Amino acid sequence: MKIGAVAVLWAALLGPSTAPEEVDFSVLSGFDYIEGKELPGEVERLHETEVTLAGFMQREDDGSGPVEYFMLIDDACGCEGTPKLNEIVFCAMPEGETTDILAGVTTMTGKLFVEEIVEDDVVVALYTMDVDSIDTLDAPSPP
Amino acid sequence: MRRALLSVALAAAAVAAQEPAPADAWTEAVTKACAHRRFAVRRAAANKVGRAGDAAVPAIRAYIVAQGAARVSQLLVEAVAATPNDGDAGDPATTALLEEWARERTFYWRAQALRGLAARRLPEHRALFWAALDDASYLFRIAGARGAFGVDAEAARPRLHALVDADPDPRVRVQVAAFLLEQDDDHGVPVLLAALALQAQCLGDPWGRREAERAFRALRAAADGKDFGYRPGGSADDNRAGIAAFTAALAPARAAADATPIVLAREAPAFAGGVVIRSCRNGDLVVRWTAAGAVYEGLDPRPTATVPPAAWAAIAARAGDLEGDGRVHGRVICDSIDVVSAADADRPRRWKCAPGAVPAPLWQWLGDLTQGLRQISPPHLAEELEGRLPQFSESGG
Numbered sequence: 001m002k003i004g005a006v007a008v009l010w011a012a013l014l015g016p017s018t019a020p021e022e023v024d025f026s027v028l029s030g031f032d033y034i035e036g037k038e039l040p041g042e043v044e045r046l047h048e049t050e051v052t053l054a055g056f057m058q059r060e061d062d063g064s065g066p067v068e069y070f071m072l073i074d075d076a077c078g079c080e081g082t083p084k085l086n087e088i089v090f091c092a093m094p095e096g097e098t099t100d101i102l103a104g105v106t107t108m109t110g111k112l113f114v115e116e117i118v119e120d121d122v123v124v125a126l127y128t129m130d131v132d133s134i135d136t137l138d139a140p141s142p143p
Numbered sequence: 144m145r146r147a148l149l150s151v152a153l154a155a156a157a158v159a160a161q162e163p164a165p166a167d168a169w170t171e172a173v174t175k176a177c178a179h180r181r182f183a184v185r186r187a188a189a190n191k192v193g194r195a196g197d198a199a200v201p202a203i204r205a206y207i208v209a210q211g212a213a214r215v216s217q218l219l220v221e222a223v224a225a226t227p228n229d230g231d232a233g234d235p236a237t238t239a240l241l242e243e244w245a246r247e248r249t250f251y252w253r254a255q256a257l258r259g260l261a262a263r264r265l266p267e268h269r270a271l272f273w274a275a276l277d278d279a280s281y282l283f284r285i286a287g288a289r290g291a292f293g294v295d296a297e298a299a300r301p302r303l304h305a306l307v308d309a310d311p312d313p314r315v316r317v318q319v320a321a322f323l324l325e326q327d328d329d330h331g332v333p334v335l336l337a338a339l340a341l342q343a344q345c346l347g348d349p350w351g352r353r354e355a356e357r358a359f360r361a362l363r364a365a366a367d368g369k370d371f372g373y374r375p376g377g378s379a380d381d382n383r384a385g386i387a388a389f390t391a392a393l394a395p396a397r398a399a400a401d402a403t404p405i406v407l408a409r410e411a412p413a414f415a416g417g418v419v420i421r422s423c424r425n426g427d428l429v430v431r432w433t434a435a436g437a438v439y440e441g442l443d444p445r446p447t448a449t450v451p452p453a454a455w456a457a458i459a460a461r462a463g464d465l466e467g468d469g470r471v472h473g474r475v476i477c478d479s480i481d482v483v484s485a486a487d488a489d490r491p492r493r494w495k496c497a498p499g500a501v502p503a504p505l506w507q508w509l510g511d512l513t514q515g516l517r518q519i520s521p522p523h524l525a526e527e528l529e530g531r532l533p534q535f536s537e538s539g540g
Binding site: 075088 | 178180182218349350376377471473
């Protein structure tokens with residue numbers, strides 16, 4: 001699979017030091033999430049880590065234009081079931097930046113935060129991410 | 144700072160999901176579950192409506208009258224479906240609503256509704272479940288399998304075994320096998336073991352990995368929580384020992400486990416492009432092709448035929464003139480079309496479009512493609528495309 005930086009790139013915002021850690025949804029969603037329960041160590045340790053993560057962009061609302069916030073999920077369709085909280089990364093673009101919702105697999109680079117955001121007894125997010133760059137997989141995959 | 148803003152947005156979502164005033168309790172919650180702009184609000188509100196059971200059904204029906212069934216969210220249907228009342232009274236109003244949804248072929252989330260009926264295991268839905276086993280939608284077949292087994296396990300068992308053995312969609316084979324294993328029926332263990340090694344993709348979508356993870360979870364549960372070192376998402380090489388250990392632990396329970404190799408996704412050449420039409424209502428259509436115009440059908444790519452070289456060369460040339468922007472066109476609720484067209488290996492183009500949102504140049508090219516597919520035999524792929532494409536044109540067909 002060839003990866004090309006054809007979409008949006010904010011290279012200037014990338015940290016200058018260590019390479020981001022490659023993470024996938026098998027880790028993030030590979031456990032039965034129960035609100036308030038301790039998370040697996042391999043997930044907890046990713047808190048505030050620079051990562052790359054591939055998935056499918058999905059908008060939150062009814063609109064059709066560029067967005068500042070979006071969800072990254074592991075399923076092209078989502079028809080098999082609405083993703084659970086540990087199957088969604090809530091992504092935020094750099095301040096003042098927006099992005100189109102891109103087709104196909106996209107790879108996010110940025111800082112991942114792993115912690116329950118609880119408001120009024122409702123967990124509204126488990127994973128959030130400050131996105132620095134978005135790459136698209138721009139070639140069809142082998143079979 | 145950005146994260147702080149995201150948190151504020153999410154927090155606002157939670158506040159909005161708080162209990163509404165009693166008089167409008169379910170009307171407001173249903174509206175939020177379907178139409179709020181924040182996912183977290185929709186999710187929280189849908190769960191609340193689902194927990195309410197029959198009490199919230201009049202509000203759901205009123206919402207459908209006012210907004211149309213197409214505006215009912217997947218979250219709401221799943222929440223309503225997931226919370227059966229197991230008491231003596233049951234939940235007749237909810238059950239009736241789910242049945243209407245499941246029987247309505249144009250309803251986006253009819254498979255989710257059928258799964259809700261399956262959870263209720265009512266004999267009066269037996270015919271509906273059995274009919275679902277032959278549905279075009281793979282999700283509907285899976286939900287039907289759950290229902291048919293729940294109503295009369297012994298009657299359904301041979302039919303479900305047949306799905307595990309020979310359904311054309313590998314996702315059905317894996318998911319019905321996993322369901323059966325939950326019911327202490329190990330017929331599908333060989334299929335699940337084969338699925339552990341799945342790495343197949345379709346136009347970049349790693350569907351094989353997802354099915355491998357499903358198989359892993361089912362097998363791990365059957366093995367009393369042992370994972371044998373298998374790591375979801377790992378490569379086939381990394382997991383070779385884990386798969387062997389699962390096989391040694393679970394396959395002996397099946398006399399025929401190693402009789403015939405199970406193939407869930409056969410080998411195929413590198414694809415140059417493809418069209419995937421996903422439909423919760425009508426099932427998925429997967430067509431992929433090589434640079435030479437050899438056409439394959441399905442996630443488990445079945446070779447069909449090769450488009451005559453001259454015709455294929457013309458199609459490929461016109462693909463080279465298309466400008467793909469990589470964006471999602473329109474608002475995808477459920478049905479969508481994915482197109483990858485590579486005139487050459489270095490310049491692939493990708494589109495994902497909702498109904499009514501295929502750009503005109505791409506629409507014309509899809510017409511060319513359909514004509515090309517007409518030149519191969521059997522012509523069913525061209526006919527399928529012709530039947531399904533109109534909903535995606537900008538003029539709506």
